[in-house]
Amino acid sequence: MNAAALPDHLESALAALAPGPLCVGYSGGLDSLALLHALASLPAARARGLSAIHVDHGLHADSADWALHCQAVAAGLQLPLRIVRVAVPRASGDGLEAAARAARLDAFRRHLPADAILVLAHHANDQTETVLLKLLRGAGPEGLRGMRALRPLGTHLLWRPLLALPRATLQAYAQAQALQWIDDPSNADTRHARNFLRQAVLPLLRTRWPRLDTTIAHSARWQEAAAAQLDRDAAIALAQLQGLDPATLDWTGWLGLGDALRPLTLRIWLRGLGLPPPEHVHIEQLQQQLRRADDDRNPCVSWSGPDGSNAELRRYRDLVYALAPQPAPPPDWEQRWDGRGTLTLPGGGGTLSLTPPPDAALDLTVRLRRGGERLRPVGHAHSRELRDLLQQAGIPPWLRGRLPIVYGGGELLAVADLWQTARAEALFGGTLQFRPAVPVPPRD
Missing domain, CATH: 3.30.465 (Uridine Diphospho-n-acetylenolpyruvylglucosamine Reductase; domain 3)
Incomplete structure (x- = not known):
């Protein structure tokens, strides 16, 4: 295996990449070390402001030593390294492996330098594992297209330039350069689905289908094309619905x-x-x-x-x-209000205010709906049950109990900013503004 294949491949891929500083996700293992070292050998990568980020999951007793090792390697390459320590929930319903991955991606999103492109060392063997795992979980084209070479990550870009290269290319480079990497013992734990596939299943499959990685990568590209077409069709459907x-x-x-x-x-x-x-x-x-x-x-x-x-x-x-679900407000909530300040409603229900505020303090009481309320809105000849008004206006039932109802002198004056009486119109001298946490649809 030609050890020069890795830097040559990266140089070509880098020339087609959008501008932006590069930050390598560096675990200390062989793959990420080979990627970081090869990029550090390219003047074009250094000119972009090459750096690295290491996430310490704290899941192994030696994780702090691993972080120090990564720090020493980065220093030897004269590259800045940021170390981020995270807490991985061990009781996650998705399993420890998935929880660690989620914590790592979240750390990348939060700690990447501004405008940085995150560079990860996933290669063709990783792509094979990803596609097979997605298949075993019943994924459709969106999942079976596997990992994308370039995708958004929050406000950043995530770049995987090695998806076309087998791991053997990275191993040949690391050995030729006499690199020292960390072997995480958890990678041999076949209780994790990916490790089981890597250690027990794929070696057997490759004895029967030696071109397995190539053919699965080919299928993933077909799925990528199908998924892209579905994305376009779904966007059109969404615009219509x-x-x-x-x-x-x-x-x-x-x-x-x-x-x-x-x-x-x-x-x-x-x-x-x-x-x-x-x-x-x-x-x-x-x-x-x-x-x-x-x-x-x-x-x-x-x-x-x-x-x-x-x-x-x-x-x-x-x-x-x-x-997004909101906590139910207390049904007996009630608050005196002078109309001058902004009133915060319970249960994250939003705010109520008068614009402009009244010259003199008002004696108002704000509560939530309790049932049986009636009022005569401006423009109506008779008083109406609030229940009927809400139904006719198409206010969804789960929002009705969150609407602030304003009383003055024992009389119902207004319901949020949907209806108010003639007395309220004269008393308020301004516009009642209700800003809910969950938007209320406009009246029909």
């Missing part, structure tokens, strides 16, 4: 999409809203509930993301609403 409120989706149109487009369109929609992606089981639950629920029911599906964030989807009338 998303409501005026971006957090809403036409559910009948969504159910009418093909099996390949339906989950992808949903995930793209939720990703754009900053909500965690659902698993297959949650999408299946949503489909079943939407198809089976009567018109007067409001189905709801909720889940947690790998970072601990939560999301839920609720149906009301023709739309599915996506939102």
Whole structure:
């Protein structure tokens, strides 16, 4: 194996990369060391401000010594190195391996230098493992395309320039350069799925199919093309189905999409809203509930993301609403308010204010809906039940109990910034502004 193949490959790949400083994710192992050392030999890489970042997971007794070793290697290459220590939750439902990966990526996102491109040493053998693991987990084209050579990572870019090279190329380079690397004993622990595949399964498969890595990489490229086409089709479908409120989706149109487009369109929609992606089981639950629920029911599906964030989807009338769940406010909450300051509502319910504030302090009481409220809105000939007004306005049921209701002198004056009485209009002398944590749809 030609040891010069690695720097030659990197030099060619670097010439096609967008401008930006390079920061190598350096674990201390053979792969990342070979990548860092080869890049350090290229003037074009150094001219970009080459640096490295090491994440200490604290999962091994020698992890602190490993960090010192990485520091010494970086110093020998005259490269800056940032060491980030993280706490990996050992009781994660996704397993220790997945929890460590998530903690590492989060550390990269938070500690990369501004505008830096994160460079990782994943190679063709890693790609084979990734595709097979995705296949065993029932992934579709989006997962079976494997790792991408270039993708966003928060506000940064993640670059994997070695996906076309076998690990043997990196090993030949490291041996030719007499490099010293760390052997993490956890890499031999076959209780981890990737290690089991690497140690027990793939060597056997390669004895029967020696071109396994090449053929799987070829399949991954086909899946990449299929996934890219599906992404384009899903973006078109989303543009047609998303409501005026971006957090809403036409559910009948969504159910009418093909099996390949339906989950992808949903995930793209939720990703754009900053909500965690659902698993297959949650999408299946949503489909079943939407198809089976009567018109007067409001189905709801909720889940947690790998970072601990939560999301839920609720149906009301023709739309599915996506939102981050909020704690239920106390039903008997009540607060005196003079109309001058900004009133913070309970349970993360938002704020209430008057613009401009009144010249004289008002004697107001703000509470949440308790049932049976009535008022006569400006422009209405008779008083109306608040329940009827909310239904006619299309306010989803889960938002109705969060609307601030303003009283003065024992009389209901206003409901958020949706309705107010003639007396309220004269008394306030300004505009009542309700800024909810969860947006309230405009009235029909």
